Amino acid sequence: MAGRVAIVGVGQTHHTSRRDDVNLPEMVGEAVRAALADAQLSKKDIEAFIFSNMESFEGLLLPDHGMITEVGATGKPGLKVTGGGTTGSEAVGEACNLVSAGLYDITMVVSWQKHDCGDATAGISAAAVPIAAKGLVVGAVSEFAKQALSYINQSGAREEHAAMVRLKADRCACRNPYAHLRLGLKGLDDYLQSGYLVWPIRMLDFCPQSCGACVVILASEERAKKIHKKPVWVVDFEVAHQEPFSAGSFGDPTGTETYSQDVAAARLYKRNGITDVRKQVDMAEIYEPSTWEEMSLYEHFHFCEKNEGWKLIEKGVTEIEGEFPVNPSGGVIASNPIGATPVLRIAEAALQIRGDAGEHQVTRDVKTAIATSLGGPNWTAMFLLKRSL
Amino acid sequence: MAQVTEKLEGMDVWVYHGQIYIPNTYSAGAVGSRFLIELRDNKKIMGTRCPTCNLVYVPARSVCKDCFGELSEWVEVSQKGTLLTYTVAYQSNPIQPVSTPIVYGIVQLDGADTGFVHMLGEVDPEKLKVGTKVKAVFKSKKERQGSILDIKYFKPLG
Amino acid sequence: MSEGSPTKKAEGPEYIRIEFDLPRHYNWSTGRYLGKVYAEAKENKKMVAPRCPTCKHLWARPPAPVCPKCKVDMGWDWVELPLTGTIFQYTYQVYPLWDPHEGERWSNPHPPAIILLDNGIYFRHLLEETDTKKLKEGMRVQAVWEEDYEKRGKGFQDILYFRTIEE
């Protein structure tokens, strides 16, 4: 990139299933104020805004326009990007571009979803055009059910491994005051009592629909060093999209296609000289819509060899105290305001690098972290963040 | 509703007349709820004041557009005001609460610094002018539900 | 159609929520590529797919004017698909989710599946068998057409579902 960019402020709301006490713009405003406070900046300092959200879930048009006052963007430049689940990452990417292009010194990414406005699963089902695929796509959940079946068949993972992923997420979420589902699950039995949503995905295997917002403030190198004593550097990012598959929407369940995760990871790691991820990177926040997907993603992001993702969870490698912590925030299975979910991954990774994650700060000293997202028909975005340049 | 697939004449192209139907619900939040409840229960029109900019926002809002300050000072404003602009809309759509033509207007209530977007009633559009004095007409207590439509419309004074 | 619905909790303040309960209507077009599939299904009870001039892959669901992988113009070379195959994978809904295109809870009992057609193409469709205990991956299946010409004209849905067969 032409100019270097750092994260100088992050803010998020408490994530929950329903927010009656605020309207949509007010909820987003909470995260804006939190991020401004974190960066010790005021509304005046923000030069441009990038908004990220999937408006179909709230049944809105131009949702950014409705919250201009509440996010402090009156009289400011900005625009809204959209897309699949990766939209938040792509918003952060574009906000970085605006800075490294030299157009602005300080930009803000505003991301949210307020799922109490409408049924997100129905919204995702509407990603199928009825004229081509009526009655075949049932939310994201049926697609991840197919993905889970493939993973089970190919890797030999068992239901107890999915349970381990779920229990890890819950232990982490219970240490993160902002997380949505903080269930206090005790063990395998709690997991097995959870009913099926779409076989073989249980209610507890899958991400919730959360109301929440996340805001990240980005600054140019010169300004970043003045604004925050611990700026987190956005060293690189990578995106790989893919067309809808003939067979499945989220990843190819047939195992015959290359995954966008493998492609994005290979490109990002090559550019940055990463050959051994678990050694050279200290932790990861990944977008895992289901327990099974988390294990599969370990493999696609090269945290381990193919078909060995479940062994990482079995050995406790990815726990908060583990050798390579993954999703110490509780991840997406615990909190999922979709438009904000990728931005939360980046914000949480930044907090870990700063050492400001509080109770869910990982044991390993985090100098380098990756934050990923997933969306559309298996789209991937990855960010590489570092403590020092 | 009927969902029909129809072939275009003279070419192998089909058009599917269908729908997307997902109900949506929007929370008014604490400030918005209090504003709507005052309409419903007390027939009062409430605003919030920004002490920094000395602006009274009506309907009540939680944030000042200029200084980004959070607004917590409630004020009741007059039910009478001045018409800032209006239109007579002839095109129908399924959301409109009454049948067309509908007269929409923006009214600056006495004591408010912003306009209030609503409808006008009991009016001869020919005689309407920017600057016309108007006052709020509420629905009956039974009809009021805690919505912007609890005000039936604004009508010209006198 | 839209009104305030008060939500009162046992304690605490009352919050208002405003509901909008309104379908949006659309006229979706097949366009020319998907239209070709519709035409062959209706007139000839055939399923066809375009073939990429470069990689020769068939892009069945849905067909496209560009080969996604070669990124070249697809051209207009159509190939008939065999309508027998094996169940590669299937799933079924346990909790009835909302169908945005019907505007009601999902009611189609037929399990969605990925079928590996006998020419090696993966094809998404529904299975006739609703008793999921009787289903197994690898089972042989065959397409069942809507036989009534007047009722055809719905593209992929002109195939009602895939029926398990014994060979």
Next chain:
Amino acid sequence: MAERVAIVAVAQTKYHPNRADVSEEELAYEAIKQVLEEAGLTLSDMDSAITCCQDAYDGRTIASLSLQRVVGAHFGHELTVAEDGINAAYVAMAEVLSGHFETVLLVSHMKESQAEKSVIENCAFDAILMRQLGLDYTSAAALQAKRYTDKYGITPEQCAKAVVRNRRNARNNPFAQEPLDITVDDVIRSRMLASPIRLLDTKPISDGSCAMIMTTEEKAKKLTKKLVWIAGVSNCYETHYLGDRELADCDALVKAAKKAYSMAGIDDPLSQIDVAEISTEYSYQEPLWLEGLGFCGRGEGGKLVDSISLEMGGQLPVNPSGGVLPGNPNGVAGMARIAESVLQLRGEAGTRQVDGAKVALAHGYTGICGQHQAVMILSNM
């Protein structure tokens, strides 16, 4: 800007009231195929794609799913801007300037004909305070039109003159949907939609797509001799609630224009800009936006529209293409303004060419009563 970004190719479909004969994917591909041919490039040469579409109009969550294949997104980068096409151009420019991507494909498409326009537009209004009133873009625009014309004494005839000129200019534009030879009288006698806006004060329902390719200075020089540069760009939001805004003054546009002018080194827009393509979905917007763009003082837009200086051959030809009024989809309109500006600066605008055009202004807006305004200055120098 340290580096320069070039637009090396543009393409548009002919705008049409109903393109039921194609899918969204095929509609977008019509423009993409042309733009690639014009640039002598293939989809594999693109490093990134910016699409511009809206779920609510396409009737599809993640509307860009329809476009992944025709923009060549396989294992590449694609991003959707859910606003007017001019904002997609802004994002693409930042991608090139940042050094992140070298060559970017942009495409904007919309089929207004396939959706219920007013029902969708209503979803853009605040759900608690405005949506239940049944407002749509036209009824809200009418509130702005009345406020503006009343405050500054702009007459219906002045607004109608903008319509007459735009519709007439469109006769020279092969992409135009509905060129017309009409009089001021025809406009002010057409059917009233929402006073003071009449049928001919606004645009017809429109389908179409527009595509372009942006790249670095270095690569552009290898691709073409007819170089068009982005010299300045900015955009700006206003607050949402209509009662909070002075609808007669377009403050967001004033700010956006000032920033774009300062980037491009323009201090006297009327003399330094050779041709302006501005997005006016309603006739009153032409004088209002011209004020916002600084071509005249506040309240003087009516007089400017009255004068001959906006005609072809005048001091500032406005909308040689005919602009939006003869028919552009609202999400495509701003990108179409850039496309026309590029054609003008390349000297390829045929019978509507502004002789010797060196600096062009493209304007676009998104939202209710122009809540978000965007300006781009292009130059061939």
